Amino acid sequence: MDFVKIFEDWRRVVARSVLVFHLVCAAVGVLALLGVISTPFMGDPSPGGATLATAAIAGLLCLLGSCALGGGVRYAVYGDFRLLPSRSFRDYYAGDDDGGEGTAHVAPPLPARTQRGPDDDLVDRARESVSSGDLDGFQDVFNRLQARPAIPAGEISEELAPRIREFGLERNCCELWEQGYTVVEDVAPPEYWRDLRAAILKAASADPGARAGSMGSTLMPKYPAVAEAAVNPKMMALAEFSVGAGFILSNVASSIRRKGDRNIGLHCDQVWHPVPFPEHNLFLTACWACDDFTPEAGPTTVVPGSAARRRPPNLDEIGSTATVPIECKAGSIAVWDGRTWHDNATRTIDGERAVLHVSYTRLMMRQMEVYARSVQDRLVERHGEPMAQLLGRYDFLAKPEGKAYVDGFMRAIAYSRR
Numbered sequence: 001m002d003f004v005k006i007f008e009d010w011r012r013v014v015a016r017s018v019l020v021f022h023l024v025c026a027a028v029g030v031l032a033l034l035g036v037i038s039t040p041f042m043g044d045p046s047p048g049g050a051t052l053a054t055a056a057i058a059g060l061l062c063l064l065g066s067c068a069l070g071g072g073v074r075y076a077v078y079g080d081f082r083l084l085p086s087r088s089f090r091d092y093y094a095g096d097d098d099g100g101e102g103t104a105h106v107a108p109p110l111p112a113r114t115q116r117g118p119d120d121d122l123v124d125r126a127r128e129s130v131s132s133g134d135l136d137g138f139q140d141v142f143n144r145l146q147a148r149p150a151i152p153a154g155e156i157s158e159e160l161a162p163r164i165r166e167f168g169l170e171r172n173c174c175e176l177w178e179q180g181y182t183v184v185e186d187v188a189p190p191e192y193w194r195d196l197r198a199a200i201l202k203a204a205s206a207d208p209g210a211r212a213g214s215m216g217s218t219l220m221p222k223y224p225a226v227a228e229a230a231v232n233p234k235m236m237a238l239a240e241f242s243v244g245a246g247f248i249l250s251n252v253a254s255s256i257r258r259k260g261d262r263n264i265g266l267h268c269d270q271v272w273h274p275v276p277f278p279e280h281n282l283f284l285t286a287c288w289a290c291d292d293f294t295p296e297a298g299p300t301t302v303v304p305g306s307a308a309r310r311r312p313p314n315l316d317e318i319g320s321t322a323t324v325p326i327e328c329k330a331g332s333i334a335v336w337d338g339r340t341w342h343d344n345a346t347r348t349i350d351g352e353r354a355v356l357h358v359s360y361t362r363l364m365m366r367q368m369e370v371y372a373r374s375v376q377d378r379l380v381e382r383h384g385e386p387m388a389q390l391l392g393r394y395d396f397l398a399k400p401e402g403k404a405y406v407d408g409f410m411r412a413i414a415y416s417r418r
């Protein structure tokens with residue numbers, strides 16, 4: 001028996017029943033309103049104004065009372081009152097884009113995991129064992145998964161290798177591992193880059209106070225081009241090489257750099273992790289360059305090979321270490337390892353440089369940004385399986401069900417090895 005699925009199905013049945021009841025109440029209210037308003041005309045073809053006004057008020061009270069009855073049932077079930085129902089299930093239960101969440105929100109089913117490796121068959125077996133009460137079978141799968149050796153750092157897993165070949169990313173994998181950074185080209189057509197740049201500029205003009213740029217919770221639901229960057233298949237293949245199977249999204253942020261803007265200073269991105277950093281990378285940043293990265297344009301600068309030091313720069317090194325600019329054409333992605341020391345150069349020319357930073361992290365890490373469940377669901381509905389992975393929906397961590405999400409638990413063990 002899959003109790004999590006049964007529970008989810010049951011929640012959806014209850015949620016739909018509450019919405020249907022609320023709609024019926026509203027329909028009855030409208031009929032009552034029409035009926036009460038027409039009553040004065042039954043005995044008198046031209047009733048007086050006072051009679052009509054009384055009938056109108058009484059009709060409106062009937063409508064309000066009826067809607068409130070439906071809203072009251074919603075409140076009784078979810079502790080969340082709403083006077084009027086919505087025709088759409090999603091609208092009725094969704095929170096808003098600012099992170100407010102109705103307690104009544106019910107998640108739609110997850111897209112099936114189609115991007116599978118052989119270890120996914122073991123994950124399925126574990127779920128079936130638990131469903132049929134075969135605990136020995138479950139234990140056997142658990143033992144096999146935990147005993148699997150991990151892919152050595154810097155190597156490409158068997159499961160990933162076909163996608164690395166398909167996208168021609170072999171050189172990028174080498175550069176990322178050996179130098180700590182690389183530039184990825186040919187990821188999207190020119191019209192896509194125009195849309196992305198327009199979205200970044202529009203977001204900046206809508207929120208001029210956001211000094212560090214706009215964040216993913218604001219950008220992704222509003223601007224499809226931004227969410228499409230996060231789930232770009234070529235970039236996701238490279239990210240899987242760097243931060244492992246089942247990796248998740250940590251942060252999405254846009255930024256605009258103008259002449260004379262302050263430099264950020266030498267640092268590495270995974271700076272909140274304990275030192276020395278592990279041999280496997282934990283964090284990867286993809287910087288979508290909507291404008292040329294030339295030395296004068298204020299590009300990101302890096303210390304090649306610094307990822308191997310597995311620590312952030314010390315105080316002396318911050319002031320004295322030379323960096324080199326990442327140079328690339330508009331329409332490329334500059335990508336760096338979470339341990340790579342980097343900075344940015346001063347922009348000395350007019351105009352502006354718009355970029356989108358998308359950061360990915362290993363599935364067991366906490367994200368920099370989290371989104372309300374209803375916002376996640378909307379993104380998953382729009383962008384499917386890759387987005388569900390990026391939002392951590394296929395693993396068991398940080399979920400109300402915890403280890404009772406058996407597939408998610410097993411998948412986390414399996415994917416941590418590749």
Ligand SMILES: [Fe+2]
Pocket residue numbers: 267268269342
């Ligand atoms: Fe950084």
